[in-house]
């Protein structure tokens with residue numbers, strides 16, 4: 001049998017069984033691996049023979065997680081990191097050098113924004129931010145030294161969408177590396193490589209774990225780019241722990257069913273919020289009112305689990321809303337089984353200036369909901385009672 005379907009690949013891709021014939025994959029908590037002879041050790045170090053050497057390079061658990069993610073994203077190769085930020089940072093550091101320029105959008109995760117605006121310039125790498133809602137402006141921002149385009153779609157926290165097919169063509173026309181953070185969609189809802197992306201980064205901490213337990217990240221994509229990232233990571237050490245890889249690989253087995261339910265619940269909550277009079281600007285990729293609804297429908301299987309909205313009465317009243325929630329958790333994570341409410345302006349995006357926040361739609365009253373897997377009626381009642389109070 002040669003399985004082709006997402007669910008089957010996510011469940012039946014497994015490292016070789018040991019002599020114990022275990023059903024679930026064993027956990028290899030070992031920092032290094034042994035050799036029979038000095039000659040074999042020399043051959044492995046010289047890349048003449050393939051074998052595990054040291055868990056900073058690879059390990060059966062990280063390897064299995066990487067292999068599965070490559071199959072699910074349609075990628076040639078990958079490397080797993082200790083967190084999503086380690087994946088994003090490694091993809092920049094391994095492939096950009098002093099004098100290069102990166103084109104992105106300010107509508108990205110707060111820490112990625114900090115890396116691009118505060119750290120890359122220290123090493124002589126410049127950046128421009130284009131507007132996710134004005135694709136016609138992107139090409140003008142490409143310079144002679146532009147090397148990479150980095151985007152999130154849907155973006156965090158604004159759930160902005162960009163046309164991946166158009167962006168893939170733009171990147172290829174200018175011979176740029178297209179690097180897509182696919183964290184909100186996961187490969188189950190969207191596979192950017194189909195549209196010409198060269199690299200995919202993930203915070204596996206979010207939907208891939210999906211249960212708020214472990215940190216993790218991964219980069220997958222073109223083999224020659226991943227080789228550079230591997231060389232960088234092998235020497236600098238942001239590797240994923242075998243334990244976290246084991247958790248994440250197991251979690252992938254349920255990704256499809258979880259994403260189906262996250263999306264179904266989020267769609268119902270978004271439709272409810274649009275009818276609630278205390279709320280304005282409900283934004284969800286699969287609502288007809290989303291500015292890029294048609295593109296979202298084209299490139300995503302479903303809308304995902306993240307909704308944003310604003311409170312009509314501003315953030316002072318918004319605090320009352322957050323404090324009145326009885327079930328939804330106030331926490332900075334997302335993509336959990338548990339519904340989560342976050343206020344991006346004072347938390348995940350607090351390091352941006354007020355002007356930077358406003359330019360990407362993070363108003364003081366913006367609320368982000370990561371819709372969980374609880375019964376949708378309980379989720380809606382909790383939000384409804386909090387909005388009333």
Ligand SMILES: *Cc1c(COP(=O)(O)O)cnc(C)c1O
Nearest residue numbers: 083084085109156183203205216
């Ligand atoms: C959370 C997040 C990250 C960072 O991931 P960590 O695992 O927390 O380091 C990167 N990109 C997006 C879109 C995220 O939501």
